[in-house]
Amino acid sequence: MLDTGTHHFQHGPIDLIVRVDGSWxxxxxxxxxxxxxxxxxxxxxxxxPVLRQPVPSSLTTASIDQRFxxxxxxxxGxxxxPFRHGFVTPMAAVAxxxxxxxxxxxxxxxxADDTAHHFPQYQAPGVVVGMAETVMATGSGDRAVVRRAFVNNGGDIALYLAPGESWTVGLVTNPQAVRFHSSSGRLGADGCFTIHAGQGIGGIATSGWRGRSFSLGIADSVTVLAANAALADVAATLIANQVxxxxxxxxxxxxxxxxxxxxLGSRRVTVDVGPLPPEVVREALLQGAQLARQWQRNGLIAGAVxxxxxxxxxxxxxxPGGVVLKNRAKPTTIRNTCFYERPAPGAACGVLIKTEHRPCRVSAPGH
Known part of the structure; x- marks a missing residue:
């Protein structure tokens, strides 16, 4: 245990941080x-061997249990x-x-020694129906109540929230340049956003050429929010390839x-990206955003950064109201997507994301 409620699981290449908040x-x-x-x-x-093979376009949902x-x-699998008509292997979803x-x-x-299991079956990450909290009746007679929990597998995160709960998640675009603030004991994030119960978000994943896995694209990072972490993982990988x-x-x-x-076989992956003209950066991002919007309309993802x-x-x-880009110079309202260059250090700039539940904020470092 790292601290109260936080645990470190490690086995071979799998390294997890597990957090659970609830009763003792x-x-x-x-x-x-x-x-x-x-x-x-x-x-x-x-x-x-089968996990490293491309998912065949002929694969049906009924045959997944037979293949895996x-x-x-x-x-x-x-x-x-949902992405089987393009090149994708199940390894894109492993983390x-x-x-x-x-x-x-x-x-x-x-x-194994617990004697009672009188609690509703958990259905899927982020989707909990008809339950105010996850409850377990243990052999000691105590009720085990989980208010919120997450499992972080190298930045690919599965999370659970009981009604009324939330998680604030930091966004890091370059893992090689993460800053540690000794005064707070925290890592410096490039931004943050808050996820609330009821939004249907049970998974967050990030992909890009700077990450631990290969990428066909040039994105520093693509972070996807989806119903579960496996789906977010695949979508982030493929959207990052499109940038x-x-x-x-x-x-x-x-x-x-x-x-x-x-x-990936002999497919060419990105090993370095030097400075690019702003118009090249913009066009590359727009290509990825177009794919992300398509998958959002199809209900595959909730959103992406x-x-x-x-x-x-x-x-x-x-x-309604779109996205508000807050800047000292000129506030701008943009429908569905927002584009901006990173503000100078100390600039009062941030992005307010409006959802049907509660607003969450992606802000410049230090805000």
Whole structure:
């Protein structure tokens, strides 16, 4: 345990931060999550050959259970299924699917010696029907109440919120340049947003060429909000691939020359992006935002934040009033998407995102 309610799970390459807020008795839920986590890696290793293969366009939802054996692999297949008509392998969803699986164990499981399980079945990350809180009756007679929880798998996050609860999430666009503030003991984020219960958001994932996985695109980061982490993971990967351009400052290499067992084969992945003209950055971001808007209209994602070299595209629900860009010089209202260059340090600039529930804020560092 790192501190009260926060736990570190690590097994081979899988490294999770697990947080649960609730009654003291809910620590039993963490034991259930740990027991499930301990067997996920060998399950995935046994299925690696099929998980590294492209999802066939002919795959049906009914055949997913036949193609994939383990629960996490099936989550990966289900998350990739809506995108099967393009190139995608289930590995695009692996981090998010693991986070989803551990969160479900956290919310709906219990240690083996618990004697009662009188609580509603957890349905899906971010979607809880007919329950005010996740409750477990433990063998000690205490009620284990989970108010909110998350499982963070390297930035791909599955989260749960009981009614009235919220999480504030930091946005980091370049993991190599993260700042640590010694005064607060916190990492410096490029922005932050708040997710509230009832918004249907159970997963957050980020992809880009600067991250731990290969990218075909040039985005510094693409962060996607979706119903679960596996779906957010796939969508972030594919939208980040779409943020692209042809320019001498962009350097690529075949994926299999960088990693022998990559699922991308000889496809050329981005290894470095030098300074680009602002108009090239803008066009690349617009390409990614167009795809994100299409998937948002189709109900696949809730929203996305796309970042490249100080410029940002926001793809948000098209609510009355749109998106307000707050700046000392000239406030601007834009429908559905918002574009701006990173403000100078100390500038009073931020973006207010209006949703049908509560406003959340993506702000410049220090705000």
């Amino acid at each position: 008795a809910s620590v039993g839920n963490v034991e259930a999550a740990w027991q499930r986590f301990a067997v996920i890696l060998p399950e995935l290793v046994a299925e690696l 054996a383990s629960p996490v692999a099936r989550r990966m 289900e998350a990739c299924w 998010g699917a693991v986070a989803d699986e551990v969160l479900q164990a956290l919310l709906s499981g219990a240690p 692209n351009a042809d320019h001498p400052a962009i350097h690529r290499a075949p994926a299999d020359t960088l990693k022998d067992d990559t699922d 796309l970042v490249l070299q100080g410029q940002v595209q926001l793809v948000l629900p098209d609510q």
